[in-house]
Amino acid sequence: MISIIVAVADNGAIGQDSRLLWHLPLDMKRFKELTTGHTVIMGRNTYESLPKGALPNRKNIVLSRQPGAAFPGCAVFPSLQEALENCSKDKEVYLIGGASVYEAGLKLADRIDFTRVYHAFPKADTFFPAFDPEEWNETERRDFPADDRHAYPFSFITYMRK
């Protein structure tokens, strides 16, 4: 099973200045619960944005075309295809961003674990690619209001490929 896991704002934004645009503890918790024990594949920029490097208790894969690129605790591959070939025996593989990995992975993914953040971020510089809703069934949705720990309302939405 290949899943994209992503949090997307109303204007399609996913990041700015190599960082996330929000701090949503429940979304972080969901990300950890879903991905722990499994394989995560990320682009080099996303790896470099991680505060403590490789994510614990997960097989970490970083995509980079730079010859000789190496990142502690991570396997490195020069293409998504080669990374996925390495993961053919892994039960769950999560594509965790950023935009270029989502772009390459959208046509291959079986599922999208989507978080919609109900706010627009006009200064964002990184966006989730357009995806065709006709190709996906929404199978699950949970809505959450803003509260003292979450500045914006958000929904967890699961899309399965039709």
Ligand SMILES: NC(=O)c1ccc[n+]([C@@H]2O[C@H](COP(=O)([O-])OP(=O)(O)OC[C@H]3O[C@@H](n4cnc5c(N)ncnc54)[C@H](OP(=O)(O)O)[C@@H]3O)[C@@H](O)[C@H]2O)c1
């Ligand atoms: N909202 C969310 O859910 C979410 C999730 C993840 C990230 N983000 C945000 O997204 C932003 C980072 O995304 P980004 O698009 O700038 O960068 P990125 O996709 O994380 O990394 C881009 C780099 O990864 C390598 N790469 C990507 N796709 C590749 C492929 N198919 N084959 C080989 N190498 C590949 C290349 O590295 P080389 O240059 O080394 O060749 C490329 O320059 C940050 O702001 C981050 O916070 C948001």
